[in-house]
Amino acid sequence: MACNIDQFLDQNTPINEPLRGKYMKSFGYHSLMHRMPDVFTAMTDLLKAEQFNLGNKEEINDVVDKLELLLSEILNNKPLRKIDSTSTLSLMWNQLLEKKFDSDSIVTWFETEWLFTENYLYIRIKEICEKTKTLNNYDPFKELKFKAFNESETTMIAIAKFLILQFSKKELDNINLKTLFIQMLKICLWGNRFDLSLNIGKSKNINEDPLEAVVSLDKYILADHSDEIWNTLNVSNDKNPKIIDIILDNSAYELFTDMCLADFFITYGFAEVVVFHGKSIPWYVSDVTKPDFEHFLNCLVNECTSSALQQIGNRWNNYYKTGKFKIECEEFWTLPHCYSTMATEDSELYKKLACSQLLIFKGDLNYRKLIGDINWLPSTTFKSALCRFQPTAVVALRTLKCDCVCGLNCDYETKIDENDKDNNYRCSTNYWQVNGKYAVVHLSK
Numbered sequence: 001m002a003c004n005i006d007q008f009l010d011q012n013t014p015i016n017e018p019l020r021g022k023y024m025k026s027f028g029y030h031s032l033m034h035r036m037p038d039v040f041t042a043m044t045d046l047l048k049a050e051q052f053n054l055g056n057k058e059e060i061n062d063v064v065d066k067l068e069l070l071l072s073e074i075l076n077n078k079p080l081r082k083i084d085s086t087s088t089l090s091l092m093w094n095q096l097l098e099k100k101f102d103s104d105s106i107v108t109w110f111e112t113e114w115l116f117t118e119n120y121l122y123i124r125i126k127e128i129c130e131k132t133k134t135l136n137n138y139d140p141f142k143e144l145k146f147k148a149f150n151e152s153e154t155t156m157i158a159i160a161k162f163l164i165l166q167f168s169k170k171e172l173d174n175i176n177l178k179t180l181f182i183q184m185l186k187i188c189l190w191g192n193r194f195d196l197s198l199n200i201g202k203s204k205n206i207n208e209d210p211l212e213a214v215v216s217l218d219k220y221i222l223a224d225h226s227d228e229i230w231n232t233l234n235v236s237n238d239k240n241p242k243i244i245d246i247i248l249d250n251s252a253y254e255l256f257t258d259m260c261l262a263d264f265f266i267t268y269g270f271a272e273v274v275v276f277h278g279k280s281i282p283w284y285v286s287d288v289t290k291p292d293f294e295h296f297l298n299c300l301v302n303e304c305t306s307s308a309l310q311q312i313g314n315r316w317n318n319y320y321k322t323g324k325f326k327i328e329c330e331e332f333w334t335l336p337h338c339y340s341t342m343a344t345e346d347s348e349l350y351k352k353l354a355c356s357q358l359l360i361f362k363g364d365l366n367y368r369k370l371i372g373d374i375n376w377l378p379s380t381t382f383k384s385a386l387c388r389f390q391p392t393a394v395v396a397l398r399t400l401k402c403d404c405v406c407g408l409n410c411d412y413e414t415k416i417d418e419n420d421k422d423n424n425y426r427c428s429t430n431y432w433q434v435n436g437k438y439a440v441v442h443l444s445k
């Protein structure tokens with residue numbers, strides 16, 4: 001053990017409490033103590049490989065040393081410190097750190113709320129790169145995100161061919177339109193399984209048939225509001241222009257599925273504009289930045305050999321050029337705030353989101369921020385877990401990768417027992433919350 005274990009409790013996070021790494025049976029403890037070394041190894045391996053491309057061996061070695069010191073700080077549960085940078089985001093972080101230092105007697109990696117310290121990790125990584133001459137805009141995860149794109153090409157081609165066929169049909173009656181919507185919604189949901197921070201260093205070839213997967217995976221959805229979301233989409237209101245916002249998660253395959261869903265909204269008139277919200281700095285290994293978004297479109301148009309992907313890529317690139325697809329990377333998404341504080345912490349963003357028909361939050365980290373990273377009782381309703389965050393209709397599409405969940409039907413344990421009765425990998429009581437196998441489709445309006 002790298003740090004004083006007296007500060008740790010051999011239990012899970014207490015009910016209705018925020019997740020903290022000090023609870024040794026929690027995913028936060030496992031992530032900080034055992035997953036972060038893998039994330040750091042992946043970063044330093046990529047940097048060492050870059051030495052021969054960037055020709056700045058000395059500076060890269062210095063960054064590698066600083067990353068190793070940062071990892072040692074985490075594993076030894078050291079106190080957090082302010083960010084040594086003058087960037088706008090760093091100054092915002094330093095205001096939050098000052099408040100934290102004033103309010104909490106102990107501010108360390110494992111004692112402080114895990115949501116805060118895990119988000120803080122990525123601004124510390126940004127600080128290390130920012131202080132260099134040749135790596136100040138370097139994305140330590142870029143190569144991993146590019147590789148993930150190549151590993152998902154087969155499945156993307158299958159979906160592209162399916163979409164082109166659907167879009168070629170003149171008219172879809174309401175039943176077929178709803179069927180197509182739910183297929184796109186669930187392809188988008190399951191696109192969240194492929195998150196590099198969980199599978200760091202392991203290649204994740206995605207070869208499944210996405211349409212078959214939507215059917216076979218339905219039994220792993222523990223709360224499914226797809227029908228209610230469809231009904232909400234069909235309720236007209238006087239908001240103009242019709243905008244739908246997708247708060248993004250991971251690049252590569254997940255981003256592809258997000259754009260498929262966005263194309264459905266544009267093609268069938270549910271939205272005139274889809275606004276994607278990305279991250280302003282490299283985040284959680286595979287989260288989408290604006291360079292990732294534009295690189296992704298460029299890959300589809302110029303690097304793929306598949307005519308279907310080129311056709312879809314040109315279609316989406318045209319949406320992007322004509323303003324039907326927009327990407328915005330507000331600082332708020334790379335601060336540690338739970339979304340229930342958005343109305344006060346970033347009232348401009350809250351007002352902007354209030355103009356939307358629908359907000360679709362993708363993935364686990366967004367979900368955690370939606371529900372305050374609290375260890376709710378699973379039967380707690382999604383609406384109450386949002387703690388009055390409701391700028392407009394809110395959807396969460398999330399595969400469970402972290403031990404906090406809400407809004408589950410009373411039969412969720414029966415479902416899990418039926419699904420996993422033959423598998424002996426039930427290594428812990430909350431294994432189903434952290435292995436990315438189960439999912440929720442929530443709506444609050």
Ligand SMILES: O=P(O)(O)OC[C@@]1(O)O[C@H](CO)[C@@H](O)[C@@H]1O
Binds near residue numbers: 118198368
């Ligand atoms: O948001 P995503 O990409 O679906 O998942 C983010 C994640 O990998 O990071 C945290 C653990 O480090 C968890 O929220 C989750 O496991």
